[in-house]
Amino acid sequence: MRLRYLSGFGGHFESEAVPGALPRGQNSPQLVPFALYAEQLSGTAFTAPRSINRRVWMYRLDPSVKHSRHLPRAHAALQSDFTGTAGIVAADQLRWRPLPLLPGAVGGEGVDWLDGLVTMCGAGSAESKEGLAIHLYAFNAGMRARRRAFSNADGDLLIVPQHGALLVTTELGRLEVEPGEVVVVQRNITFAVDAAVCGEGASSCRGYVLETFYAAHLAPAERGPVGANGLAEERDFLHPTAWYEDITGAHVVTVKTGGRLFERARSHSPFDVVAWHGNYAPFKYDLARFRAVNSVTVDHTDPSVFTVLTLPSAEPGSAAVDFAIFPPRWMCAERTFRPPYFHRNCMAEFMGLIHGGYDAKVGFVAGGSSLHNIGTPHGPDEASYRAAIEADTSTPAKFAGGTAFMFETRAPLRLSGFAADEGTAIFDTEYRNCWDGLPRAVLPANLEHMEDGAEPPRCA
Ligand SMILES: [Fe+2]
Structure with missing residues (x-):
């Protein structure tokens, strides 16, 4: 699959899957082209300074608000609170082997990306908007086939695939992410994760996830004395182009807020954004760049x-x-x-x-x-x-x-x-x-050294 991307970082992008779907000259016209619904998603407070303000306008077949009541959903391995007695303090050097790859799933069986998340460690809590969580994942079933999606109100997710390329479907379009690339899906953007390559042995995927609870968002590191070029180049950050599906029928969006999971049912796909513009969009980055x-x-x-x-x-x-x-x-x-x-x-x-x-x-x-x-x-x-x-x-x-x-x-x-x-x-x-076998340094026996109590050299 060859997908098109929008290149850059921190810029204002616009994309439409159908020509003419994007309103011109205003964000919320009385009548949106094709009777689409205009909907804003804020990535920062309305009043955040312009330099860090993030938001996106989506033009979609149905507004996100059309869904059922939220019902609680359990996820025993996912943790978003490490305060008080909720996390285990450790001082030792620690190492873990990889999660086992799951065998190829048959039919609708298997574990999908969301169910395959397991938390390793973290700090703070999602509710405090201070801290982070680090998860691993292993899955062998797709979310799209189950008409399932995820939206995280608790923070941004940086996904690092280690085995198996991913197809990440988001409200703003699709990204193919191979091991060696990473993808960031920001707070409240609805998405689904599938294996990018279907076939025997190819649907088993494994990787790492960083979840940041902070209000701020991940951005390329400053260059300082390195200058205007080098490190992570802005042009290497790739954002999706608008993509939608016009599918009705039962869909479920799992949301995480305050560390708790809920499900809301919809009668249509959440991936129904025909056009969008803004500076709050998922992106991928090839580490080889x-x-x-x-x-x-x-x-x-x-x-x-x-x-x-x-x-x-x-x-x-x-x-x-x-x-x-x-x-x-x-x-x-x-x-x-x-x-x-x-x-x-x-x-x-x-x-x-x-x-x-x-x-x-x-x-x-x-x-x-x-x-x-x-x-x-x-x-x-x-x-x-x-x-x-x-x-x-x-x-x-x-x-x-x-x-x-x-x-x-x-x-x-x-x-x-x-x-x-x-x-x-x-x-x-x-x-x-x-480290047990590291040799101890041995000083020569006849080494000259200062006597205890010797006077330190004085300045003239
Ligand atoms: Fe270190």
Whole structure:
């Protein structure tokens, strides 16, 4: 399937699936072309400054308000509150194996994307509009075939497919998202997730999801001294073009608000937007387009230089959450320990691996996850350390082994019950042993050193 996209970030787009469907010169005319319904979706408060104000006008066959009463729906594995006793505090270095891929589903059986979500960790709560949640997904059934859609009032969703390409159908059009690409579906935009390729073995998908509860939205990181070019380029963010289906019959939209799920039934498809314009629309981004920069002299640049998307906090320079990647790249710093260094961070780091390997961990496998919470020491494992100190750094070397990513947040992350359960098949109980064999530095016996109590040198 070759879909058309609108390129750019932060701009004002317009798209119509039927010529003449988009009103000209005004947003809400008395009579909309083709008797469509005009409907605004706000992504920010009405009065947000123009530079950050987000909204979209949709022109649709039926207004969204035509639906049944909301009925509660259970989802035992999905968590949106990590406050009080609702999350499990963890200080250890933690790692998980990938979720198992689900076998090919038959007929209408199987688990769809929404039911296949399982929360790993998070901070704050959806109701407070402060915090985030990190989920994994594994599914083998489509949402469209079930005439099912999802709308999240709790925040934006950044979906990182790891296995299996996705077809993400939204009110504003469709996006095909392959592993190596990511897609952002913002708060209150109705969408459905399906496998993009149907066929034997191709409908089983797996990946990661970042859910941000904040009022602000993810945006490309500032470039600072890098200049006007590089890192994530605006033209590489792709938004869908208008697409609609004129289908009646039972449809269900599951909504999440305040951490609770409800279902509202409709007698028509929610994907009935014939035209739209605005600056609040889903987008996808190909991580291979990221223009990475790094040290060309000595030392290892902080991983913040690989930030693709960020969501600022009120504290200057400290993100509420960053999405950073570790892509294939040249490493050329001389006399330098080239892998990520040993460190303790004032931010919490949740990592995933999309494909291949990660240059600081031999045992990190594609589809797996790790968490190093605020202040938790971590760094390269023994094998990576030994290889790095023996490497020839007089010439550049290409790290072509894979693409890892990190959700980094200033909030301490708390675990879900699933993530904390050491008895699950994905919990890696051996992870903390990967540093045991690191050799201890030995000082020479005859080393000169300052005597205790010696006078410090005085200034003249
Ligand atoms: Fe780290």
